[in-house]
Amino acid sequence: MELESSDQLAVLGHPQRLAVFRLLMRRYPDRVPAGELSGALGVKPSTMSTYLSALLRAGLVAQDRVGTSLLYSVNMTAVQQLFGFLFQDCCRGRPDICTDLSMFPSPESAAMTDRKYNVLFICTGNSARSIFAESLLRSLGQDRFTAYSAGTTPKSELNPFALQVLQDKGHDIGDLRAKNVSELSGPDAPEMDFVFTVCNQAANEECPAWDGQPISGHWGMEDPVKATGTNAQKSLAFQQAYGALKRRIEAFTALPVSSLDRIALQQAVDDIGRVTPETTQ
Incomplete structure (x- = not known):
């Protein structure tokens, strides 16, 4: 060895x-x-x-x-x-001579506590997929999660096709906006429990180091913004992206977070990202 x-x-x-x-x-x-x-x-x-x-x-x-x-x-x-x-x-x-002991949770703190968890979804433009994920978690999380989204190079406006899908699905879009990840990584930002990238380009970039050692996952998927064709065809691409993310977030919210240790929880998050979900309308 x-x-x-x-x-x-x-x-x-x-x-x-x-x-x-x-x-x-x-x-x-x-x-x-x-x-x-x-x-x-x-x-x-x-x-x-x-x-x-x-x-x-x-x-x-x-x-x-x-x-x-x-x-x-x-x-x-x-x-x-x-x-x-x-x-x-x-x-x-001996972790004490090689690294920060805080990186090695004690048995008493190995499991997540039963509380409300902060979840951040990162994409490049923060105009569609990460906005979908934030909105879906707000709807499906049943007050167990506080959802955020941000972009590494955010657009100035949210994608109109994405907003239409959210409105059609009954989501409140009043306070949604594109944000830079820097807004959520400063000293006054909320401490994240989970950080997910939902597009490959964002995962390929060097994102900020997050305080508190959050559970991280990559749930990459096709970018509906790149869809071509008629408006109906473009709209369908956004609906499919919404449906794929809905299936993943349904699986995530079904996890018994407070009863899993970090290793089991990380494995579960990776498993959700590994499986390509069927899309729903």
Whole structure:
């Protein structure tokens, strides 16, 4: 294990390979095409292929073929073994000499408490998908959650097709607006319990570090704003996005949050993001 870990650390010692690894960690449990990784990091496809080959040889990344496409994801088992080796061998099992003890909840605090939880949905423009998610959680959360949404590069106005869908579904749109994530990450911002990215571009970006170690998840989905065709066809794309998010948020609100420890809750959140839900109108 020591030799294998040394090889893995050597691979991660290269700044660009580390950047690829970090991006795949943010996108977990997604499987990401090499072309998308190249575009997100501004790396030539041939260079990205070299980086991915090194990560594959080290066992840190897995490769899957879907049709004619090669998709890449973090090999979480190998990553956990590497972290476990570092903790046991280098830290001698002592978190106090390696990191902040607050990152290791005590058994008494391992489970989430029974209270109202703050949930943030992040997208790029904060004009459609994250707005849908915020509105849906407000409606489906039964006062168990306080929902927020924000964008990494928010639009000046909400998408009119998105607003029409929300109105048709009976949501109150009076106080909805596009916001920058900086509004919700300052010292006076509410502490988030959950942070979800609902578009791949936002997940590919370096988002602010959130205080309090929130549960995070990636629920990426197609961008309805990019739909083409007639207004009816565009409207259908927004309705499908709304339906897909509704299924995911229904699954999330059904979780017994207060009775799950953080590991089980993180697994449940990842499982929701891993499954592509059927759309509903």
